Amino acid sequence: MVERQSPLELAPLEPELRTGSHGDFEHGIDVILSETRPGSILQLAAWPGQEKKLISGIRTVTGLALPDGAGAGSTDGVRSVFGFAPGKFTVVDGAEGLASAFANVVTPAIGTVTDLSHGRTAIRIAGPKAEWVLAKLFAIDFALPAFPVGAGRSTMHHDVFAQIQRTGADQFDIYVFRSFARSFWKALCHASEEVGYEVQ
Amino acid sequence: MLITCPYCGPRDVIEFTYQGDGNRERPQPASQNLDAWNAYVYDRLNPAGDHNEIWQHSGGCRAHLKVVRNTLTHDISSVAFARGDHKAAARHKAEGKA
Numbered sequence A: 001m002v003e004r005q006s007p008l009e010l011a012p013l014e015p016e017l018r019t020g021s022h023g024d025f026e027h028g029i030d031v032i033l034s035e036t037r038p039g040s041i042l043q044l045a046a047w048p049g050q051e052k053k054l055i056s057g058i059r060t061v062t063g064l065a066l067p068d069g070a071g072a073g074s075t076d077g078v079r080s081v082f083g084f085a086p087g088k089f090t091v092v093d094g095a096e097g098l099a100s101a102f103a104n105v106v107t108p109a110i111g112t113v114t115d116l117s118h119g120r121t122a123i124r125i126a127g128p129k130a131e132w133v134l135a136k137l138f139a140i141d142f143a144l145p146a147f148p149v150g151a152g153r154s155t156m157h158h159d160v161f162a163q164i165q166r167t168g169a170d171q172f173d174i175y176v177f178r179s180f181a182r183s184f185w186k187a188l189c190h191a192s193e194e195v196g197y198e199v200q
Numbered sequence B: 001m002l003i004t005c006p007y008c009g010p011r012d013v014i015e016f017t018y019q020g021d022g023n024r025e026r027p028q029p030a031s032q033n034l035d036a037w038n039a040y041v042y043d044r045l046n047p048a049g050d051h052n053e054i055w056q057h058s059g060g061c062r063a064h065l066k067v068v069r070n071t072l073t074h075d076i077s078s079v080a081f082a083r084g085d086h087k088a089a090a091r092h093k094a095e096g097k098a
């Protein structure tokens, strides 16, 4: 696979990803922002009636069991999976090459595997004010009972489509189109200023 | 106005795209019945009250939905997948609150 360049570090004169503390950090850092740069981001879709086979194929390849229900998911810290639409799942791996691992498991009779590794940018927000900051950007319920750990949501911010997975009690991974990653990152930084944030 | 997507739950109307009147029946593509085509293209019930509509959750799960919306109050009394085979995936019942 060709080597990837982060869209957040493309412009050498004005990189958007500036590590360090920003905003109102003198009163504490309440969120940490980072780009997770997974090696593989896949979209898997089952043909009608083939969803159970696809879910068992995901378990075979990733070792992750998908809980029942719309938008359910799970993560082990390296690999993550969540439903984002009926019969459709996002599967992420820190390592490259996940698509070829699925090649013999998700056969054409079961569904499709689409490799989006180069098309999405993964941004993580973590910390006690992560829910607070995201609630300013997205009109969905981020409270833990409504949005449990592992679950995923498809939504949008100002027409920029986003998939969000809760990967910890106070941690979310956001997948945005690569071409919108810089502007979304900027909006996320602005939204985080009032709580104090650190870029890692 | 909120639409409760059967997959995603209650979402703001800004996430949805209106796909037209849900009462229409499209003639077979080869049909030469001009009355049927005329009715499909032009005839609308235009009720003052409950109206069958097709919406797409374009800013979410992208599913097409059958929605019953009250044209006077924007009350949404029913939401279901336009394709009927995703019942197992449904998490949210239509709550009917606009």
Ligand SMILES: [Zn+2]
Binding pocket: B005, B006, B007, B008, B009, B057, B060, B061, B062, B063
């Ligand atoms: Zn939806």
